[in-house]
Amino acid sequence: QVQLVESGGGLVQAGGSLSLSCAASGSSFSNYAMGWFRQAPGKEREFVGRVSRGGTKMYYADSVKGRFTISRDNAKNTVHLQMNSLQPEDTAVYYCVADRLNYSGRTNPSDYDYWGQGTQVTVSS
Numbered sequence: 092q093v094q095l096v097e098s099g100g101g102l103v104q105a106g107g108s109l110s111l112s113c114a115a116s117g118s119s120f121s122n123y124a125m126g127w128f129r130q131a132p133g134k135e136r137e138f139v140g141r142v143s144r145g146g147t148k149m150y151y152a153d154s155v156k157g158r159f160t161i162s163r164d165n166a167k168n169t170v171h172l173q174m175n176s177l178q179p180e181d182t183a184v185y186y187c188v189a190d191r192l193n194y195s196g197r198t199n200p201s202d203y204d205y206w207g208q209g210t211q212v213t214v215s216s
Contacts, residue, residue, distance in 0.1 A: 093117040094137075095187045100210030105179055107214075111172040113187030113207060120168040124190040125128040127161065128200060129183035129212075137183075138198035141190070142170065150195045153211050155181075177214045184209040 099111040113125070126141030140151040142161045149161050154172075163170040170187060187207040190197060197203075 093120075093189045095186045095189060095207035097185065097210040098209045100185065100212045102213045102215065103213055105178055105216050106210065107175070107177050108175045109177060110174070110214060111185055111187075111212070112209060113172075115168045115170070115189065116185075121165045122191070122215055123204075124193050124197075125133050125161075125163055125170040126197075126203065127170075127187045127216045128188055128203075128206075129181075130186070130209075131180075133184040134183075136186070136200045138200075139172070139185070141188075141195070141197065142154045143195070148195055151197070161203065174212070177212075179214045179216045182212060182214050184211050 096114045096115045116161040127139040128136045130136045140161045146163045158176045159180040186209045189205040190203050
C-alpha cells in the first residue's frame with residue numbers, strides 16, 4: 092500500500108508558475124514509477140507526465156512538454172511537478188499517482204495502482 096498526499100495547488104495568473112509536491116508513505120517509494128494526472132471539469136482524467144523509479148527517465152504529455160518538469164527525491168519519498176508558462180487550459184485537479192511497473196509511455200489511468208486525493212490548480216486569464 093502507498094499513500095499519496097499532494098500539496099501546492101492554488102490560483103495563478105496566466106503565464107505564471109506553480110510547483111506541486113506529493114509525499115508518499117507506506118511501501119518502498121523507490122519501487123514505484125510516479126506520475127501526475129489532471130482532470131478539468133466535465134473532462135476525463137488526462138495524463139500529464141511520469142518519472143521512472145530511479146528518477147532518470149521522464150515522459151510527458153505533448154500538451155505540457157517544455158513547460159512542466161517532473162522530479163523525484165527517493166530519499167525524501169517525494170515527487171514534484173514544476174509548472175511554468177501556465178495557461179487557463181491547465182486549470183484542473185492534479186493527482187499524484189504511483190505505478191508498480193517501470194515502463195515509460197503508460198498513460199492510461201487504469202495503469203496506475205495508487206492515487207492521491209488531488210489538489211486544485213486554477214489559472215486565471
